[in-house]
Amino acid sequence: MTKSAFLQEVKSKDELKEELDELEIQLFRMQNNIKEIAKKSEVISIDQTPNEEWVVVYADRDKDTWQLMLHSCKRTYQGNWHSALQAEVKDDSTIHIAAIKGEENKGYGSVLMNHLKEIAKEENVQYITGDLVQRDYGHVDRLQYFYEKHNFDVIVDHTEKCGEIIWNDDE
Template identity: 65%
Template sequence: MINTAFLEENKSKHDIKKELDSLEIQLFRMRQNIKEIAKRWEIISIDQTDADNWVVIFVDKADDNCQLMLHDCHTAFRGNWNAAIQAEYKDSNTIHIADIKGEQNKGYGSILMNHLKELAHEENIQYITGDIVERDFDHVNRLKHFYNKHRFEVKIDHQDQSGEIIWNEG
């Protein structure tokens, strides 16, 4: 286990200043980004990635679908998100994930998935489902790992290049 107190003590003044400058810029951009995002969408949270980047999470809900979106505060918001989960309400008990889009290896998908599960909980929705389709099979092992990490049951048929995921609130 790494002794974080030891690492903190051994950071140079330059490294600490660099971190503080980055945080100050992110907080300034966060304030500006929230103003712009709130003009069109409902902001549901701010969060932080594993790399300590601040992000704004916002949602667009319609009658039978919703889109959770995320914007990283390292850049100014210009109307585009960095990652999104598109989902539809199948019935009063189920949200079905239609697609997850955005930059990979930044933790955005995990942040959005946690907020989708929180949304399901708040709306008393018991299941989140999704399909794994042929176009996903170039990264199917990565998908399986991602969904397992988020406590989904993952069923994959490698021969037919298809699969399904199910998360149960219970």
């Protein structure tokens, strides 16, 4: 590595202080957010997005439906999630994703998907399924990339503008 390349990688004291201050703020908010979220929902995890944003993952689950939600620690929790994954329990072996909602391109969907697969494994659920419907077709390429990244088989019918996704824990 050249000296100029090394100097470009070294952060100034001001940059490091700014990062540390941001981290302290996120940790303070995390503590308060968890207290508030835990009053209503099951806190599943504290996680980090690919761009190092701390998030609280929490769930509301009953016999037939699961909703995994995520709240960014960059903001104070005020009763609303930043992203949510809604799923239906079809039977003992299958969960069906009904919707993934929220802010896009922040890594939130990936954090929620990883936790859904983890919970499915803990509950001995073998399959996670979902449908690609016509309203999704404007961003079907992005959805296909997302699901394939998470080891789903993705079948798209471009003629009918629909498709399905299947994740199998045995694979």
